[in-house]
Amino acid sequence: MIGVIGYTLSWIKLEEALKKKPEIIGLLPIGSFEQHGYHLPFSTDSMVAWRLATMVEQRLPEEVVLFPPVIYACSSEHRGFPGTVWVDYHVFIEYARCVVESLFEAGFRRVGVINAHGGNVQALSVLQRMVNLSGRHAGKLYVFNLTEFRDLTAKVFGRSPPLQHAGYSETSMLEYICPECVDHEGLARMKPEDFKTTSKEVFSIRPTREVSRSGVVDDSEPFQHGDKKLGETLITEIVNAIVERLKDPTHA
Numbered sequence: 001m002i003g004v005i006g007y008t009l010s011w012i013k014l015e016e017a018l019k020k021k022p023e024i025i026g027l028l029p030i031g032s033f034e035q036h037g038y039h040l041p042f043s044t045d046s047m048v049a050w051r052l053a054t055m056v057e058q059r060l061p062e063e064v065v066l067f068p069p070v071i072y073a074c075s076s077e078h079r080g081f082p083g084t085v086w087v088d089y090h091v092f093i094e095y096a097r098c099v100v101e102s103l104f105e106a107g108f109r110r111v112g113v114i115n116a117h118g119g120n121v122q123a124l125s126v127l128q129r130m131v132n133l134s135g136r137h138a139g140k141l142y143v144f145n146l147t148e149f150r151d152l153t154a155k156v157f158g159r160s161p162p163l164q165h166a167g168y169s170e171t172s173m174l175e176y177i178c179p180e181c182v183d184h185e186g187l188a189r190m191k192p193e194d195f196k197t198t199s200k201e202v203f204s205i206r207p208t209r210e211v212s213r214s215g216v217v218d219d220s221e222p223f224q225h226g227d228k229k230l231g232e233t234l235i236t237e238i239v240n241a242i243v244e245r246l247k248d249p250t251h252a
């Protein structure tokens with residue numbers, strides 16, 4: 001055990017651990033702080049990223065040091081719903097680059113991001129190339145996006161909506177991670193006209209506010225409440241997949 005969670009670790013123990021085992025992975029969860037419909041909290045994605053990362057850390061206690069999450073990120077597609085906080089894409093890339101390069105400078109050769117927000121994917125892809133192909137670091141950045149696991153999501157939930165936000169699968173994950181965080185009164189307020197959208201332009205061309213009254217994007221009819229068991233299955237299967245890839249860096 002090299003340290004339970006990054007923020008309880010002292011620098012001297014980290015230095016010693018990295019000297020002994022430089023292939024240790026610095027694990028960085030990234031989420032968001034954005035509207036999630038009438039029924040889920042702003043920090044939903046951050047909670048999902050954090051839970052995935054803590055479960056990976058529990059599975060690989062000798063190989064992983066977990067750092068606190070990045071919460072404010074690329075959420076401008078949800079602007080207009082009060083409380084959503086975002087930073088511009090270029091600011092996020094630069095900010096995350098500094099975080100990752102701090103970890104390289106500390107001695108990590110591998111940094112793994114677990115990202116649970118779809119809006120961060122493109123920015124993280126740019127960041128990954130910037131960092132890994134700059135020629136300035138021996139370290140490598142690996143990115144695990146929740147969106148990469150669409151096949152698993154489709155398998156677990158038996159459906160595969162093209163776009164989804166704060167819908168069935170996300171509500172199910174929160175029912176597992178933090179059932180008291182799901183507002184069932186908010187769920188009861190959900191009418192089909194509050195979430196059903198056929199827009200293909202949402203997120204990249206039009207903000208969610210223009211296509212969904214509640215902020216939810218889902219194509220289920222009627223709106224399906226979360227299923228705790230399925231949420232647990234999905235989270236567990238994603239953790240298994242990430243652990244396998246981290247154990248075998250040639251496939252990371």
Ligand SMILES: [Zn+2]
Pocket residue numbers: 036044045116117165166170
């Ligand atoms: Zn989300």
